[in-house]
Amino acid sequence: MAAPALLLLLLAGLALCAALLWLWRWRAGPEGARGRVCVAVLGDLGRSPRMQYHALALARHGHGVTLLGFLSTKPHSDILCNEKIHIVSISELKVLQVGPKIFQYITKVIAQAIQLFYTMLKIDRPSYILLQNPPGLPSIAVTWMVCLVRRSKLIIDWHNYGYTIMSLIHGKSHPIVQIAEWYEKLFGRLSDYNFCVTNAMKEDLQINCNIKAITLYDKPAAFFKETPLELQHKLYMKLANDYAPFKRGTDSIRPDVEKSAFTELDIRNGNVSQVKERPALLISSTSWTEDEDFSILLKALEDYEEYVNDGIKLPSLVCVITGKGPLKKHYNRLIDKMHFKHIQICTPWLEAEDYPVLLGSADLGVCLHKSSSGLDLPMKVVDMFGCCLPVCAVHFQCLDELVKHDENGLIFRDSNELAEQLKMLLLEFPTAESKLYMFRRNLRASKQLRWDECWEQTVLPLFRNK
Numbered sequence: 234m235a236a237p238a239l240l241l242l243l244l245a246g247l248a249l250c251a252a253l254l255w256l257w258r259w260r261a262g263p264e265g266a267r268g269r270v271c272v273a274v275l276g277d278l279g280r281s282p283r284m285q286y287h288a289l290a291l292a293r294h295g296h297g298v299t300l301l302g303f304l305s306t307k308p309h310s311d312i313l314c315n316e317k318i319h320i321v322s323i324s325e326l327k328v329l330q331v332g333p334k335i336f337q338y339i340t341k342v343i344a345q346a347i348q349l350f351y352t353m354l355k356i357d358r359p360s361y362i363l364l365q366n367p368p369g370l371p372s373i374a375v376t377w378m379v380c381l382v383r384r385s386k387l388i389i390d391w392h393n394y395g396y397t398i399m400s401l402i403h404g405k406s407h408p409i410v411q412i413a414e415w416y417e418k419l420f421g422r423l424s425d426y427n428f429c430v431t432n433a434m435k436e437d438l439q440i441n442c443n444i445k446a447i448t449l450y451d452k453p454a455a456f457f458k459e460t461p462l463e464l465q466h467k468l469y470m471k472l473a474n475d476y477a478p479f480k481r482g483t484d485s486i487r488p489d490v491e492k493s494a495f496t497e498l499d500i501r502n503g504n505v506s507q508v509k510e511r512p513a514l515l516i517s518s519t520s521w522t523e524d525e526d527f528s529i530l531l532k533a534l535e536d537y538e539e540y541v542n543d544g545i546k547l548p549s550l551v552c553v554i555t556g557k558g559p560l561k562k563h564y565n566r567l568i569d570k571m572h573f574k575h576i577q578i579c580t581p582w583l584e585a586e587d588y589p590v591l592l593g594s595a596d597l598g599v600c601l602h603k604s605s606s607g608l609d610l611p612m613k614v615v616d617m618f619g620c621c622l623p624v625c626a627v628h629f630q631c632l633d634e635l636v637k638h639d640e641n642g643l644i645f646r647d648s649n650e651l652a653e654q655l656k657m658l659l660l661e662f663p664t665a666e667s668k669l670y671m672f673r674r675n676l677r678a679s680k681q682l683r684w685d686e687c688w689e690q691t692v693l694p695l696f697r698n699k
Contacts, residue, residue, distance in 0.1 A: 268295065268297065268360055269296065269298075269357055269358070269359045269360055269361075270296050270297070270359055270360065270363055270696075271298075271299040271301055271353070271356060271363070272284050272288045272298055272299070272300050272301070273302065273353070273364050273365070274301070274364070274365040274368075274372075275302065275365075275368045276368060277304075277306055278303060278308050279304070279308050279585065281302065282309075282612065283365070283392070284300070284302070284365050284390070285300070285309055286688070287390070288318050289311055289312065289318070290684070290689075290693075292315050292317035292318050294693060294696070296317070296696070297317055297319075297357070298317055298318045298319065299318075299319050299321055299357060300318055300319070300320045300321070301321045301322075301323065301352065302322070302323065303324075303325045306557070308320070310586055321356055324348065326345055335408075335409065338409065345371055345372075346371040346375050349376075350378065350379060353379040354382070359385050361385060362379065362385050363388045364376050364387065366393075366395065366417070367393055367394065368395055369389075369395045369417050369420070374416070374420045377424070387423070387426075388424065388425065388695075389426075390428045390429075390449070391421075391427060391429040391438065391446060392430055393604065393605060393606050393609040394605070394606045394608070395417055396410050396411075396413035398524070399413055401523040402523060421438075421442055422444055424444070426447075427444055427445065427447070428447050428448075428449040428691075428692070429449070430449065430609050431448065431450070431608055431609060431610055433607070433608045434448075434606070434608040435447070437606075448691075450615075450634075451610060452681070452682050452683055452684040453616050453618065453620075453684060454619070454685075455683055455685065456589050457593070457616045457620050458589070458619065458621075460590050460592075462505040462506070462507070464590055465495065465496055465505075465590070465593075465594040466491075466493060466497075466498055468587060468591060468594065469493035469495055469496055470493055471587075472581065472591075473493055475581070478494060478551040478579050479495075479551075480494060481494060489501050492508065493508075494551065495507060495514065496508060496511075511548075512549040513550055513596045513597065513659055513662050513663070514551050514596050515553070515595065515599060516552075516554075516617075516622075517599040517600065517601065518554070518555045518556050518588070518613045519554060519556040519558065519601065519602075520557070521557065521559060521564065522559065522560060524604065525601040525602050525603065526627075527601055528648075530552075530554075530599055530601060530651065531564075531567060531568070531571065532648035533649075533651035533652040533655060534571075535571070536648065536649070536652035537550065537655050538574070540656050546660070547575075548659055548662045548663075549575045549576065549577075550575065550576045550577070550659075551576075552578045553578075553579055553580075554580045555581055555582065555583050555588065556582065561580065568580070589620065592622055593620040593622070595617075595620075596663070596669065597622070597623055597624075597655075597658060597669060598613070598614070598617040598622045598624040598625070599626075599651070600613055600625070601627050602626075603627055604630070604631070607629055607630035607631060610631065611626070614635055618635075618679075618681065619683070621673050621676040621677050623669055623673055623676065624636060624642035625644075625645055625651060625654050625658075626642060626643075626644055627644075627645060627646070627651075628646050632644060640675055641676050642672060643658075
């Protein structure tokens with residue numbers, strides 16, 4: 234289907250929404266409910282931590298919040314227990330498996346537009362709608378029209394560009410990608426206020442989209458911190474029920490000792506200690522999408538195994554890769570074909586409350602996120618730094634706004650560099666003289682801002698002054 238025809242179909246869907254908007258206008262009233270904010274994402278709320286943090290911060294400062302999105306996974310318990318936050322779920326529509334893929338995509342976009350438009354008209358009238366982008370098609374246009382009829386202000390929180398993510402699948406020259414770029418830049422200009430995640434994105438929005446934005450860096454929430462040994466042990470024992478790498482070894486054990494692969498609890502006095510010659514715990518988290526190439530990590534682990542087999546004194550590794558996403562089955566098949574003696578890999582999905590506990594228990598983080606635009610930063614690294622967890626991260630443009638090479642972590646470009654970094658960091662594990670421990674000391678001393686402090690400095694003034 235040619236790009237103009239596709240464009241006409243998309244515009245037809247938007248025109249339908251516009252017609253519904255004007256039919257509803259007489260019911261809207263003069264203004265939104267004073268101070269109420271709708272925090273919206275056309276995605277899974279449980280996997281949208283930044284929008285959850287926005288909702289919690291707004292509620293803490295007295296705003297009623299409608300949190301709108303998919304409920305595929307459970308949000309954090311702080312969200313579920315907050316009386317000021319009302320969750321409104323929208324259905325995650327499946328693609329109609331009829332006709333060409335472009336037709337399927339258009340059908341889904343129009344159906345999502347109608348559903349989102351109708352849902353936003355049903356909720357309590359907000360003074361502001363704070364929308365995550367991406368995904369922005371069709372949510373930016375629909376939300377803008379809802380703001381027109383409900384006299385609300387539209388705030389877009391730019392995490393990345395949706396069209397650059399689409400280009401990873403379809404290529405930059407595909408008609409859908411070109412239309413998505415045109416759409417995102419056009420409707421993005423219609424917002425009242427904008428936030429973005431890096432200074433590089435702020436500059437790009439200004440130059441290429443004529444959009445003025447305020448940089449709101451991702452910062453770790455207060456619950457991302459180093460985990461005490463007692464909590465580590467509880468989590469390891471819980472995970473050992475489902476994942477073999479966390480189970481105790483085959484060595485003999487006394488009946489008065491409860492043991493995991495990493496810790497042991499003396500039942501007589503309640504003391505928890507680390508197991509001697511325990512494995513190093515390496516963690517990575519992912520949404521299993523095209524912008525993260527996990528073959529880099531798998532190849533580096535193969536090289537690490539060879540180092541150990543060659544007699545280099547390195548610890549055994551437990552590699553935990555958390556998350557959900559479309560490529561998880563693909564990589565699990567690759568992992569199943571690998572046969573290691575000194576490395577164990579598992580790919581769990583963790584509850585929101587368990588994830589920061591595991592990060593705070595780990596020895597080293599690995600990030601394989603390559604920004605599709607080169608303008609966003611991986612939130613997983615932010616969370617790891619909140620737990621004082623050193624990180625090895627794959628290089629891309631603007632990563633240096635977060636990871637300082639040889640200060641709080643290391644930056645690599647390929648599997649060979651990553652393997653060398655793993656060897657160098659774990660050579661003296663787990664002694665305090667190792668470079669890994671030096672990075673942890675630097676992170677402890679950095680006294681980095683937390684999300685609440687950063688949000689109050691950057692976002693709260695907007696709601697106070699309008």
